[in-house]
Amino acid sequence: MKKVLACLWLIAAMLLGTVAQAADTDLAKKSTINEILARKELRVGFDSGYMPFEMTDKNGNYIGFDLDLARELAKSMGVKLVPVNIDFDGIIPALLTGKIDVIISGMTLTQERNLKIGFTDPYIQIGQSVLLNKKHEGTITSWQQLNDLKFLVISRQGTTGEEAVKRNMPKAQFKTFEKEADGALEVANGRADAWVYDMPFNIVFFAEHGGGKLVHLDTPFTYEPLAMGIRQGDPDFMNFLNNFLRQVKADGRYDRMYNKWIKSTDWFGQTQR
Numbered sequence: 001m002k003k004v005l006a007c008l009w010l011i012a013a014m015l016l017g018t019v020a021q022a023a024d025t026d027l028a029k030k031s032t033i034n035e036i037l038a039r040k041e042l043r044v045g046f047d048s049g050y051m052p053f054e055m056t057d058k059n060g061n062y063i064g065f066d067l068d069l070a071r072e073l074a075k076s077m078g079v080k081l082v083p084v085n086i087d088f089d090g091i092i093p094a095l096l097t098g099k100i101d102v103i104i105s106g107m108t109l110t111q112e113r114n115l116k117i118g119f120t121d122p123y124i125q126i127g128q129s130v131l132l133n134k135k136h137e138g139t140i141t142s143w144q145q146l147n148d149l150k151f152l153v154i155s156r157q158g159t160t161g162e163e164a165v166k167r168n169m170p171k172a173q174f175k176t177f178e179k180e181a182d183g184a185l186e187v188a189n190g191r192a193d194a195w196v197y198d199m200p201f202n203i204v205f206f207a208e209h210g211g212g213k214l215v216h217l218d219t220p221f222t223y224e225p226l227a228m229g230i231r232q233g234d235p236d237f238m239n240f241l242n243n244f245l246r247q248v249k250a251d252g253r254y255d256r257m258y259n260k261w262i263k264s265t266d267w268f269g270q271t272q273r
Contacts, residue, residue: 030234031234031236031237032101032102032230032231032234032237033077033236033237033240035101036077036079036101037077037078037079039079040079040080041079041080041081041082042070042073042074042077042079042080042081042082042101042102043082043084043099043100043101043102044070044073044074044081044082044083044084044100044101044102044103044104045084045086045091045094045095045099045100045102045103045104045105046062046066046067046070046083046084046085046086046091046103046104046105046106047085047086047087047088047091047105048062048085049179049180049181050064050088050105050106050180050198050201051064051180051200051201051204051205051271052064052065052200052201052204052261052262052267053065053066053105053106053200053261054066054067054105054106055270055271056271057270057271058270058271062083062085063267063270063271064261065124065257065258065260065261065262066104066105066106067083068257068260068261069104069123069248069257070083070104072244072248072253072257073102073104073241073244076244076247084099084100086100087178088105088156088158088159089157089158091103091105091107091229092113092116092117092229095117095229095230095231096116096117096231101230102228102229102230102237102241103117103228103229103230104228106198106226107226107227107228107229108126108159108160108224108225108226108227109122109224109225109226109227110160110163113229116232117229117230117231117232118229118230118231118232118233118234118238119227119228119229119230120227120228120229120230120238120241120242120245121227121242121245122225122226122227123226123227123228123245123254124225124226124258124262125223125224125225125226126198126199126200126220126224126226127198127199127220127221127222127223127224128160128161128164128196128197128198128199128220128221128222128224129196129197129198129199129202129216129217129218129219129220129221130143130146130194130195130196130202130216130217131184131187131188131194131195131197131202131205131206131210131214131215131216131217132187132193132194132214132215132216132217133187133188133190133192133193133194133213133214133215134212134213134214134215135190136193136194136215137215140194140215140217141217142217143168143169143196143217143221144168146169146172146193146194147168147169147170147171147172148171148172149171149172149173151169151172151173151193151194152172152173152174152175152192152193152194153165153169153172153173153174153175153192153193153194153195153196154174154175154176154177154183154186154187154192154194154195154196155174155176155177155183155195155196155197156176156177156178156179156180156183156197157176157177157178158176159197159198160198160222160224161196161197161198162176164196164221164222165196168221169196175192180197180201180205181205183195183197184197184201184202184205184209185209187214188209188210188213188214189213198224199218199220200262202216202218203216203218204265204268207265207268208268228241228245
């Protein structure tokens with residue numbers, strides 16, 4: 001009797017293993033990887049204008065840290081890069097409806113977004129900093145002081161900058177803009193007190209427009225990992241992307257991109273104004 005039961009258990013285990021293997025095979029066939037290779041194109045969604053990650057140069061070409069990363073990714077897959085410029089609010093819907101294959105757009109990995117899409121391991125870590133109008137120089141030295149009704153604080157709509165203001169400065173007056181440059185210029189021109197946004201953008205904007213107009217409180221007060229976004233339920237594509245990130249960080253390509261776009265300002269003259 002024991003031998004019969006043992007045989008039955010063995011048969012059941014084999015059947016379950018076969019079913020699981022078939023399910024894994026079906027999942028692999030549905031991976032975005034197969035669509036990209038069949039199409040011979042990698043469609044990357046981003047929102048041009050977020051310096052220094054994605055911008056448009058004077059010839060209408062897309063440039064920046066994220067674009068270089070996307071080019072390396074397409075090269076590693078042996079396919080053509082198709083950059084798809086989409087307003088930030090529409091990037092996740094575009095991914096979910098299959099209009100793009102992956103998001104590489106300076107997107108912060110948040111729990112709210114992670115409920116909708118999958119994220120790779122972070123490829124860079126940033127945080128929110130503050131650009132102040134010059135009139136506050138010496139009197140405001142910390143973001144905490146902006147939590148007051150007498151201050152108008154602004155950020156970009158639908159971003160972690162907006163979330164940071166609402167969470168950390170709930171007493172302040174608040175306004176959003178659809179584009180980073182428009183909001184930051186509002187502070188530079190004296191129509192608002194402070195701009196809260198990702199530190200890399202603030203560094204670049206301050207270098208270009210800050211002279212005599214702005215003060216940069218350049219210590220980030222949030223932790224924000226930026227990651228690539230893909231549709232959920234695609235472990236093969238996720239595995240490929242994470243291994244790609246490990247490779248570029250280990251072989252020097254990542255350092256070259258980081259030095260070119262994050263550490264250096266030599267690219268300033270290339271961008272549209």
